[in-house]
Amino acid sequence: MKILKFGGKSLGNGKGIDQVISIIAKKYFDGETISVVVSARGNATDELLELLEAAKKGSDYESNLNLFKTYQTNNFCPSLFKTEFLSLEKLLEGVSLLGDYSEKIKDQVVAFGEILSAKYVTSVLNEKGLKARFVDARELIKTDATFGNAQPIDSVTQKNIQKSFENNEGISVVTGFIASTLQGETTTLGRNGSNYTASLLANYLDAEEFQNFTHVDGIYTANPDLVSDAKKIERLSFNEANELANFGANILHAKTIIPLVEKNIPLRILNVFNPDNEGTLITAEQTNEGIKSLSILDNVSLINLEGRGLLGKTGVDARIFKVMADNAISVSIISQGSSERGIGIVVNTERASDALIGLEKEFETDFYTRDVNKITVDDDISVISIIGQDLSTFHKPYTALIRNKIVPILFNNTSTGRNISLVIKKPDLKRALNVIHGEIFGVSKKINIAIFGHGLVGGTLIDQILSSAKTIEEKKGIKLNVFAIANSTKILLNKKGVTNNWKSEITTNGIPYTIQDIIQFANENHLENLIAVDNTASKDFVTNYVELIENSFDVVSSNKVANTLSYEFYKKLRNALEKNQKNYLYETNVGAGLPLIDTIKLLHLSGENITKIKGVFSGSLSFIFNHFSVEEKPFSEVLQGAISNGFTEPDPREDLCGNDVARKLLILARELDLQNEFDEIQIQNLIPEKLQQISTEAFLSNLEALDEYYETVKLSQKQGNVLRYVGELSGDLQQDKGNLEVKLVSVPESSALGQLKGSDSIFEIYTESYGERPIVIQGAGAGASVTARGVFGDILRIVDKN
Structure with a gap:
């Protein structure tokens, strides 16, 4: 048997649900034995939570409830969900009267998303001539009473599942995410609950394979929505997948992996919208060593505890973790100096306030004795984990970040030495991902160039870059991207790079600008490896060099002015270069392209x-x-x-x-x-x-x-x-x-x-x-071509240095 799991986006009305039915039907008529686990369709879970909140506040929720019903029914047999809709209405009415709801009620309400989804898929399959049955997982998976994140009772659950599938024929369509206590009270399985449901079924039924259908072709070297150059990973080991799961991979979760590891059941990540793609296969077989992927956590907060008086004191960690344990707060990362003078922990943002209150209470006496100076929370952070990163080569991505003015707040590596996590400021996340990805994976390093001055030398340089770019990328793995061309009044901006028609485009599409506009454009589009090229002869423009350098630009210049202004400016420019670890090359200032x-x-x-x-x-x-x-x-x-x-x-x-x-x-x-x-x-x-x-x-x-x-x-x-x-x-x-x-x-x-x-x-x-x-x-x-070639050489030398 194969277990197929379909996510909410895959099950949305239109192309999504049609593709799901088509995939199931093909496997059925090909003679494959399958069972299906479904999540709530579309945005059902979020919509149900919004209805709960509206009812709690006494707001009008009925119009949104009607929209919810219409979407979930999708013009298919309105009476199909009559019982479920009546039960949902009663629950919302009760919440509206009380003005509040418990976690128990919340679980009962959000469970309708999966129930409606499974019933809908079952009915459509039966209508198309496939033999399918609806299976309510609440009858199979029994849990403790931790509403919102219940834990299965293995022995009872295993027995129920095996009995239910003992003489099964056709297709079982099972509700994901939901379960119930031994007393029959509805519970939910927490984050990635539907995947967890599917992996439990796979374990207890000794499945041949767990196929997790999502909206992407598999697991990538980074989130392709954030890194355009991300590549699909063909194979992973369970250990590598577990590392990814622990550090935020959206389609994996540690608890999903464990039941599969126990029975050595392969997990395949597939795309509903591209079912012929083989996806990413995860097995027990160890793959080649090396960096596999970049994973992120972005709903996290950093709690910092600082205290000069803690120097030499033991037991501080134990007190911190006691607070976390007492409040059931999971710590994903901890980083500290050997002196315990400063300790940082990363926790889920939803629990950061609880963690802060608990720590302040625990260290209350230490505040009075001034052993602890302060405890702070920073919500404006993200965590990037480099899965498979060895400390011996960590200097490469770290140096690349520093060059791009991204300074990690802290970093942490696992005991295996094969996974390094960086805590960075949230606004730096996308650029940091692209910088690290470009540095460690075998993709072209992208160099983003802004060219000021497009006269004889500047225009020749632009044409030289555009005509050579393809060859340089093929031979050197360097992608030169001219994202800005400016004259004294106008600038042409294109984050994907200008074309050979740049002369006419700057005339028709050029806009007035300041240096701040270019810096802002680079930041907003998360452009990395920035180089500013000055082909003007302007005394005024060189005054922008320091600001460009302070905002992560290296500088290449054929303009002699900057090096011949006052010695005071000359030193100020060099100090800025040293402080920001940037390069300034100007070989063409004297002797055109001569060395x-x-x-x-x-x-x-x-x-x-x-x-x-x-x-x-x-x-x-x-x-x-x-x-x-x-x-x-x-x-x-x-x-x-x-x-x-x-x-x-x-x-x-x-x-x-x-x-x-x-x-x-x-x-x-x-x-x-x-x-x-x-x-x-x-x-x-x-x-x-x-x-x-x-x-x-x-x-x-x-x-x-x-x-x-x-x-x-x-x-x-x-x-x-x-x-x-x-x-x-x-x-x-x-x-x-x-x-x-x-x-x-x-x-x-x-x-x-x-x-x-x-x-x-x-x-x-x-x-x-x-x-x-x-x-x-x-x-x-002398000569425009010679000078432009010299400037081009300086650009490539900076690329080589970096």
Whole structure:
């Protein structure tokens, strides 16, 4: 025989109940021997409790009662439930007159949900030609008188069940959840009572299999409603299932598992709406070790007992658990320090007030002696249990949580060392589940990216990410999700990621925004592994970095401003990064995508004494002077060529003034812990004073005014020399400040600087160990594609670090 159990959602009117009847009929006509256990249909239990409360308060409950009757009848033989409806009406009338009800009355009322359900299913099956009988479990399962959570009397119950099924033919449709005392008083079996009914039947009837039909395909690595990447688990052992049951798995409960374990009866979790799926099979056979699933408890409270005076005192735990035992309160988690100075226990929220009152009474004397400082209750918590987690690898999910600004309040592991539970703030639950799930299961790690600035570099970066995303996910298991694209006024938001049509979408669907709006969007949608990318040149935007970092964003930037503002801001930003354990990468700030900053960081970190840094920092000025030095062309013509090719800013004076090179030089100086400010840099402005203040249009029409000066400079060089515009950091770089200078120099054409071609940049790093032979880094120093690729590289480096 197989025991089939159907839950309330499965039995709801419409597709649900039709599917249930179809599944039962197929098994019947295929010749399978089955018995069926049913829960109350739809939301019957909740609706009955609401009717009870309304009656208790003297409110009008009759209209809702009529709606209840209509739903439960479902246009099927109105007289079928005549007796049950009359009994229910009398009970509600009595509650209304008394203005109150007992647990005993409550059990009698909610029992109608299962009775109506079983009668309805039995009648439909018989009408369709199947031989079915209605079985009231109150006649079979006998319990103690603990109304609301009664415990079966095994010997009597076993005898009753075996006798009832002794000569059974056809299909027995049994009421789940309900039972009765030896005196015939209706009781209920508590949480997951219908599953418990089914597992008792399976045990006492030596069933071949217990098939639990729900609205999901089986047990998942996490709740699929909360974690979109959750995967179905094909097989579990009873031990693993029991761990899941103990820590909140909705379709399992410990008391359901135990009767099955006793007889080694397999349990299969199936989906009513997908009956061909094989579901999750739970057997006594041990599966491979490893993490199986994430389970949650979210109707729980944390009770904290703190007391400096408890240091060194023994017996505190015993007193706490005595209070819990006296009040019949179950403790799911306890965590404490070895000193017993602070103890936290997790209990069901419904019993938290009782626990608090009992503890305050127990420790009343300790309050007076100030041995106990306070006892508090925190209802705003949830518990995540990592089933199968080994302490030796626990650092991985724990570190991932910290990176995402989720700090567990406490954690606890079982004596087996194979189950770790974390207590976290309830608002963090969904994001925490996704962070842990992405870290420990073989699914793609999701990286959520917000990109600010979609001009030439930003737009190229977005297209690079979108075109590479599929390959990166396949090869690296990393899912890059650009959830936000912003310019100075509008932002496009999509939690599932923008598409290739982002340019038109931001025009039509973009909305005004603040940084707080983006942070709120990320929080509301529980987005994890956040990276903010700044492709602007805005001085104002960089002031948002600290707030982004404090709200769990790593930062990648091609914007040089943040690293060249005051040294005070520079340190404030670094302090925020350290405090929040976040990353800030900006390799493209100097030399586009060249590995310059990383090289200098590594040398400095290793203790290498860097004595000087010198180089051509600007790809634009590299192009201009490389050509001007060797070609017989006036300076204005070479400059115009650079402008036409897009190597300069729209107003080329932004390149020629030297400020861009100076900012890059200052960035490198600060990587060596130098405290220089921007106004301390000596900068040679390449623009004659009379051309510095005129309009861009006027400047562009007077480029010839530059020719005479630069021709003189060019001709005054030594034979075989060429012009280069360089930045140089020198002096005693072990002190607080160095000498920073940006200037036009003449160098031998045969030197490293002199051999530079095109728009390449070059950097010479002189160190104590290398002496007069510098480390040379050379390559493309300009271009949107190169810079965007460098920013993309920084994004992937952060992903790799995390």
